[in-house]
Amino acid sequence: MPELPEVETIVRDLNGLISGLTISSAEVVRPDLIGGSVEVFQEGLRGRRIDSITRRAKNILFHVGDDLLIVNLGMTGRLMVTTPDEEAPHLGVRFGLSDGSVLVYRDIRRFGRLELASAVDWGKREAQLGFEPLSEEFTPGALFELASRSRVAVKTWLMDQKRIVGVGNIYASEALFRARIDPRRPANSLTRPDSRKLHAGIRDVLSSAIEMRGTTFMDYRDAKGERGGFKDFLLVYDRGGLPCTVCKTPIVRIVQGGRSTFYCPKCQK
């Protein structure tokens, strides 16, 4: 469900809403959502102050002293600030906060994960993650070097979090359309000009989507329960059979690695 723009939107909201508050209680309703011991999770979070909330890849990081509460939303996870009496279908975890508000984690499919980890443990996992696509270190040259080492189809390659993080199924198709690159091409077939275009395509689509507070199809909501507005700006995703916005050729849907890919057969080479 949520890719970088959706997670970034939630993180920015949460910082304004609850950073500086203390967690008065952590109640796990669905134990299968918790990485590690549920006991340790609940006890370890009680009384901890939320110093700040940041994002790394598609993970939401609550900094509580030297530890981190790591939340990955999976496909249908939602993290929202509500009031104690508000209904919360598919409730997974409920955090009571020091100002009387409640932070709820809800998840229909329960592919999400919440975990309390030490900074050291998180550091080890963090090292396995690739470039933040909006960071200074992520350059067209870096993209070219990485791509040259893989023969996987470039669309599937883009979604691998070990190389570049934050790009999921929607924005992979969208970035490749903006770069005019055929999603079926092996990653190592990209030329330096291709890499430059793809680098720009990734950055453009992610930053535009952040400005619109993400893409909502069904389940995604921000920390206040609001929908994202980028769906109306998607150029290929979920537009199979509809005319390409550039050349009117019908957009094609294919399956790669078990996931839908959308592209324009005329514009993308």
Place this chain on the structure above:
DNA sequence: AACGCGCCCTGTCCGC
């Protein structure tokens, strides 16, 4: 090591 696949789970939609 890199890669492809199945699987985790619930809900919705579409065709018969």
Place this chain on the structure above:
DNA sequence: TGCGGACAGGGCGCGT
């Protein structure tokens, strides 16, 4: 109306 199958924004663990 009811039912079976396909599909949905992610990520892990398996076998090759």
